[in-house]
Amino acid sequence: MSSLSRRQFLSLLASASAFGLPLPASAEAAQAGMTLGPATPFSPEMIIDRARALAATPYAPPPMVAQDWLDLSYDAFRGIWFDTRHTLYRGQPGAVQAEFFAAGLYFPHKIGLNAVQNGQSQPILFELRTFDTTDQFPTLAEAGTGFAGFRLLGEVEVEGRFQEYAVFQGASYFRAIGRGQIYGLSARGLALNTAGQGPEEFPVFRDFWIEASDPGAPTARIHALLESPSVAGAYTFTIAKGEATEMTVTSHLFPRTDLTTVGIAPGTSMFLFNDINRTRFDDFREAVHDSDGLLMMNGAGEVLWRPLTNPSGVEVSAFSDATPRGFGLMQRARSPGDYNDLVAHYERRPSLWVEPLGDWGAGAVMLVEIPTDKEINDNIVAFWRPAASLLAGRDYRFDYRLHWCAASPAEGRLAAITATRTGARVFEEGRIFSIDYAPHPALGPDPAQLEPRVTSTSGQISTTLVQRNPATGGIRLDLTLRGATGPAELRAELWRDGHPVAEVWLNRWAGA
Numbered sequence: 001m002s003s004l005s006r007r008q009f010l011s012l013l014a015s016a017s018a019f020g021l022p023l024p025a026s027a028e029a030a031q032a033g034m035t036l037g038p039a040t041p042f043s044p045e046m047i048i049d050r051a052r053a054l055a056a057t058p059y060a061p062p063p064m065v066a067q068d069w070l071d072l073s074y075d076a077f078r079g080i081w082f083d084t085r086h087t088l089y090r091g092q093p094g095a096v097q098a099e100f101f102a103a104g105l106y107f108p109h110k111i112g113l114n115a116v117q118n119g120q121s122q123p124i125l126f127e128l129r130t131f132d133t134t135d136q137f138p139t140l141a142e143a144g145t146g147f148a149g150f151r152l153l154g155e156v157e158v159e160g161r162f163q164e165y166a167v168f169q170g171a172s173y174f175r176a177i178g179r180g181q182i183y184g185l186s187a188r189g190l191a192l193n194t195a196g197q198g199p200e201e202f203p204v205f206r207d208f209w210i211e212a213s214d215p216g217a218p219t220a221r222i223h224a225l226l227e228s229p230s231v232a233g234a235y236t237f238t239i240a241k242g243e244a245t246e247m248t249v250t251s252h253l254f255p256r257t258d259l260t261t262v263g264i265a266p267g268t269s270m271f272l273f274n275d276i277n278r279t280r281f282d283d284f285r286e287a288v289h290d291s292d293g294l295l296m297m298n299g300a301g302e303v304l305w306r307p308l309t310n311p312s313g314v315e316v317s318a319f320s321d322a323t324p325r326g327f328g329l330m331q332r333a334r335s336p337g338d339y340n341d342l343v344a345h346y347e348r349r350p351s352l353w354v355e356p357l358g359d360w361g362a363g364a365v366m367l368v369e370i371p372t373d374k375e376i377n378d379n380i381v382a383f384w385r386p387a388a389s390l391l392a393g394r395d396y397r398f399d400y401r402l403h404w405c406a407a408s409p410a411e412g413r414l415a416a417i418t419a420t421r422t423g424a425r426v427f428e429e430g431r432i433f434s435i436d437y438a439p440h441p442a443l444g445p446d447p448a449q450l451e452p453r454v455t456s457t458s459g460q461i462s463t464t465l466v467q468r469n470p471a472t473g474g475i476r477l478d479l480t481l482r483g484a485t486g487p488a489e490l491r492a493e494l495w496r497d498g499h500p501v502a503e504v505w506l507n508r509w510a511g512a
Contacts (some may be wrong), residue, residue, distance in 0.1 A: 003315075005017045006138060010122060010486045012055055017318065019358075031129075032085045032086060033085075033086055033090075034086055034088055034115070034124050034125070034127075034130060035125040035127060036115055036122035036123065036124060036125065037123035037124075037125055038122065038123075039120040039122045039124055040120065040121055040122075041119060041120060041121070042114075042116050042120060042121035042209065043119075043121060043261070044223055044234070044236055046290065046337055047209070047223050047224075047225055047234040048234040048252050049277045050225060050234070050341070051225060051226070051227075051232040051233050051234040051252060051254050052232070052234070052252075052254050052395070053390075054218045054225075054227055054232040054254070055231065055232040055254035055255065055256050055393075058149050059227065059256065061109070061230070062109040062110060062111060062206040062227075063110045063146070064103055064107065064108055064109060064110070065103045065107075065108055065109070065144060065145045065146065065150075066140075066141065066144030067145050068140055068141075068144060069102075069103065069104035069105070069140060069145045070104060070105060072104050072105045072138075073105075074105065074216070076136070076137060076138065077104055077105040077106075078488065079133055079134035079136060079137045080102055080131050080132070080133045080137060081131065081132055081133075081206055082099045082130065082131055082132075083130055083131060083132050084098050084099065084129040087099050087153070087162075087251055088115060088124070088210065089115075089212050089213075090213065092213075093215040093216070094205075094212055094213025094214060094215060094217055095154055095155075095165065095213040095216075095217045095219060095220055095241075096152055096153070096154060096156075096210070096211075096212070096213045096220035096239075097152070097153040097154070098151065098152055098153070098210050099150060099151050099164075100113065100124075100130070100147055100149070100150045101147065101148040101149045101150065101151075102126075102145050102146075102148060102149060102171055103145045103146050103148035104145050104148070106170070107148035107149070107169065107170055108339075108480070109148075109204060109206070109502065110126075110145070110146030110147065110148075110384045111146070111147050111148065111149065111204070111205065111206050111207060111208065112147075112206065112208070113147050113150060113207075113208050113210065114207070114208065114209045114476060115209075115210055115212070116209050116210065116211040116212065116223075117212040118213070119212050121209060124147070124248075126145070126146045126232070127142065128142045128146055133134075137501075145186040148169055148170070148209070149168050149169025149170065149214045150167075150168055150169070150208070151164045151166065151169075152164070152165060152166040152167075152220055152222075152239070153165070153169075154220070154241050156177075156179055156242075157179060157180075157242050158242060158330075159223070162209060162241035164298050165177055165241045165245055165476075166220075166239060166241075166245065166247075168184075168205065168208065168222070168224070169296075171188070171202040171203065171204050171205070171207050171275060171400065172188045172189030172190060172204060172224075172226055173186045173188055173204050173268070174186065174187055174189075175187065175188070176186075176239070176245045176247065176350070176402075176404040176423075177245060177350055177404060178241075178242065178243055178244040178245045178350060178404050178406065179189075179242060179243045180348065180350065181348050181350045181404070181406070182332050182345055182349065183266060183349070184269070184270075184291070184331065184346075184349025184350055185267055185270070185271075185291055185329055185331075185349065185350070185352055185378075186267070186268045186351060186378070186453040186464060187265070187266065187267050187268070187271035187402060188204060188231065188263075188266045188267075188268060188422045189224070189226050189251070190203050190205060190225045190226060190228075190231065190233065190251075190253070190262065190263065190266070191260065191262070191263025191264075191266035191381065191383050192228065192230055192231070192259065192262060192263070193260070193261045194263050194266070194366075194368055194381055195261075195314065195366070195381075196260075196261035197261075201228050201229065201230055201484075201485060202228065203226050203228035203230075203231060203233070203442040204227060204228065204302070205224040205225065205226055205229060205235075206225055206226070206227050207224065207225040208222060208223065208225075209222070209223040210222055211223075211289050211435075211457060218240055219238050219239055219240045220238075220239045221236065221237070221239070222236070222237040222239065222343070223235065223236050223237075224236075224237070229256065229257075229444070230256050230257045230259060231253055231254065231255045231257075231259060231390075232253075232254060232256070232268060233251055233252060233253045233254065234251070234252045234386045235249060235250065235251050235252075236249070236250040237249055239256075242405070243405075244403050244404060244405035245350075245403075245404040246402065246403055246404070246407075247399060247401065247402040248357070248399075248400075248401050249265070249399065249400050249401070249402060250397070250399050251264075251397065251398050251399070252396070252397050253390060253395075253396040253398070254393065254394075254395060254396075255390045255392045255393070255394065255395070255396075256390060256391070256392055257392050258389050258391050259389055259390040259391075261385070262384070262385065262386065262390055263366065263381075263383030263384065263385055264360070264383060264384040264386065264391075264398050264400075265354045265356075265383060265384055265398070265400050265402070266381060266382065266383035266421070267328060267329045267352045267354070267381070267382050267383070268378045268380065269289075269290045269291040269329045269352075269376065269378060269380040269382075270289060270290045270291070270372075270375060270378045270379060270380060271289040271290070271292065271308040271309070271310055271369070271379065271380050272288040272289055272310055272372065272374075272375045273287060273288055273289070273310060274286075274287035274288075274289060274292055274333070274419075275287070275419055275420070275421045276307055276309060276357075276420050276421060276422060277309060277310055279456070284340065285339055285340045285341050286337070286338055286339055286340045287333060287335075287338055287339050287346070288339065288341070288344075288346065288375050289308070289331070289346060290329075290331060290346065290349045290378075291308060291329035291330060291331050291349075291351070291352075291380060292307065292308055292330065292331060292332055292333055293305055293306060293307045293308055293329075293330050293332060293417070294308065294327065294328070294329060294330070294365070294367050294382055295326075295327065295328055295330045295353070295408060295410060295411075296319060296321075296324070296327040296365055297324070297325040297327070297410040297504075298319075298321045298324055298325065298328070298367045299321055299322045299323040299324055299325065301306045301325070302500075302504055303410055303411075303413070303414055303503045303504065304319070304503065304504040304505075304506055305416075305417040305503040305504065305505055305506065306319075306367065306506045306507065307417075307420040307507060308369065308380055309369055309508070310369070310371060310372060310379065311369050311370075311371055311510060312371055313371060314368070314369070314370050314371070315367075315368070315369040315508065315510070316366065316368050316369075317366070317367040317369075317508065318364040318366055318367075318385070318505075319364055319365040319366075319367070319487055320362075320363075320364045321362075321363065321364060321365060322361065322362045322363075322491035323356075323359050323360060323361065324356055324363075324365065324384065325355065325356070325410070326353055326354060326355045326361060326408065326409070326410050327353075327354050327365045327382065327384070328351060328352045328353035328354050328382070328403075328408060329351065329380065329382050330351040330353075330408065331346070331347075331349045331350065331351050332416070333346075333347065333418075333419075334347050334406070335347060336423075337369075343358065343371060344375075347475045350404045350405060350406070351403075351404075351405050351406065351407065351408060352402060352403070352404060352405075353402070353403040353405060353408035353409065353410065354384070354400055354401075354402060355400060355401040355402075355403065355409065356384070356398075356399075356400050357399040357401060358398055358399055360386070360398065361386065361387070361388075362386070362387040362388075363384055363385050363386040364384070364385050364387070365382065365383075365384055365385075366381075366382065366383055366385045367380075367381075367382050368380070368381040368382070413442075414440065414442060414500065414501060414502050414503050415437040415438055415439075415440035415442055415443050415474065415475065415494070415501060415502035415503065416437065416438045416440070416502075416503055417436070417437055417438075417502070417503050417505055418436045418437065418438050418472070418474070419434075419435075419436040420433065420434070420436075420505070420507065421433070422434070422509075425480060428480075429482055429483075430462055430480045430481055430482035430483075431480065431482075431484075432465040432478055432479070432480050432482050433478070433479050433480075433481065433490065433507065434476060434477075434478050434510075435476065435477045435478075435479075435492060435505050436469055436472060436474060436475075436476050437474045437476070437477070437494070437502050437503075438474045439472070439473040439474045439500070440474070440502070442495070442499075442501035442502070443474070443475050443494070443498070443501055443502070444496050444501070447466050447467055447468050447475060448466075449496050449497070450466045450475065450494050450495070450496050450501070451467055451494070451495040451496065452464045452477055452479070452486045452492065452493070452494060453492070453493040453494075453495060454479050454491070454492045455487070455488075455490070455491050456484065456490050456491075457488055458484040458485055458486050458487065458488035458489075459481050459482055459483040459484030459485070459488055460482050460483055461479055461480065461481060461482075462477075462480045462481075462482045463479070463480045464477065464478065464479045464480075465477070465478040465479075466494070475494070475502075477492060477494065477505075479492060479502060481509060484511065486511070487509065487511065488508070488509040489506070489507075489508055490505075490506065490507045490508070490509060491504065491506055492503070492504070492505040493505075
């Protein structure tokens with residue numbers, strides 16, 4: 001399985017008025033606003049019915065753009081951007097405005113976009129007059145392309161100033177940010193055969209419906225029709241922007257074939273290096289990653305932390321559970337000095353916490369880590385895999401809430417793990433693992449009262465040491481692994497007075 005090389009084309013999203021700044025208008029844009037087609041009655045149930053009907057018919061992919069649009073260079077494709085005078089719902093007093101992207105280059109499919117207002121849906125017609133280009137942009141036929149996606153704008157930082165806070169573009173990918181954040185990891189509508197046998201399948205959001213908001217409404221509402229050769233689906237996103245941006249997602253899935261390796265609520269991120277593997281990279285920076293760990297709250301109420309790695313080969317981890325309370329890829333290093341990168345600002349990338357709504361039953365949180373030597377590759381994927389296959393001809397529903405946040409709702413009750421380091425012991429046999437915990441009242445005043453409980457599936461834990469870390473004010477746990485003959489699954493807990501006081505630390509040591 002190869003890493004997902006998406007970073008370069010995702011940078012296109014930021015290259016044209018990513019922060020809602022005004023752009024020059026073309027001479028052709030004589031009339032402001034998008035052109036809409038005939039109105040028809042709309043309800044979310046209509047999309048569900050359409051997905052169900054599609055699943056009962058052979059798959060037909062969405063229309064492709066013309067070859068000359070696919071053949072555009074990266075720089076040429078960056079030379080077309082949306083003219084903000086045509087922003088959908090601009091000037092209306094609701095919570096949402098939308099701007100659009102043209103298809104081409106990395107985005108080969110034309111997707112359908114619709115505006116919904118007062119119970120009526122109208123198709124948004126693609127017109128090149130709503131876009132601007134550089135002087136060097138080639139003359140290409142309007143009919144050769146179409147929409148590739150859109151971004152939502154709202155009053156995120158300052159009242160009265162509409163700026164971008166969510167993007168839907170490319171297959172079933174979408175991203176969002178909260179206040180003060182910049183884009184990092186992505187979510188997907190569905191993952192199919194990720195780290196499975198054979199090629200991965202990427203479903204596409206082929207049609208969207210963007211609802212106008214009522215005056216003063218706190219949320220935006222988006223509907224999407226998803227399809228691939230194996231499945232059709234109907235999605236509704238209710239989006240509340242703010243300090244953290246929250247998306248309540250309702251998904252209805254209709255498999256065409258039995259889905260044995262399906263991924264629900266997948267997140268896709270990048271991890272190159274930090275203190276856990278710093279010595280492998282000749283880089284002036286302290287760390288490079290959009291996420292540094294997988295956080296989970298299982299059905300038993302345990303909070304588990306698995307630091308991410310950049311392995312030498314593809315690593316797949318399964319964390320079995322029933323009725324999970326949440327999981328997600330977190331970005332915990334929040335100081336600029338944690339990275340020493342004054343351009344990328346990794347400290348401002350969001351975490352993504354998935355909160356299941358309702359009983360998801362038995363299954364596993366899956367973590368896929370793919371080796372990479374460049375930060376342009378998204379090499380981390382996390383999702384929920386149901387224990388039972390999703391069968392063809394059946395209907396399935398999964399509801400969840402996505403928190404694009406600085407810290408997840410699961411954090412705070414116990415001491416959080418802030419860093420993991422490892423290295424060979426110098427004066428004795430074995431490998432040391434050093435785990436730092438943030439200050440927390442549950443840890444108590446005396447480290448001597450803390451009881452470490454450490455296990456490994458291979459080798460022996462020879463020594464443990466708990467001490468206060470004067471640099472952080474928290475606690476450090478050092479443990480030594482000896483004699484591991486194969487991959488070792490490590491687990492460490494801190495207890496005091498018969499109760500856990502910190503997140504459970506999980507790690508895989510694959511060997512030198």
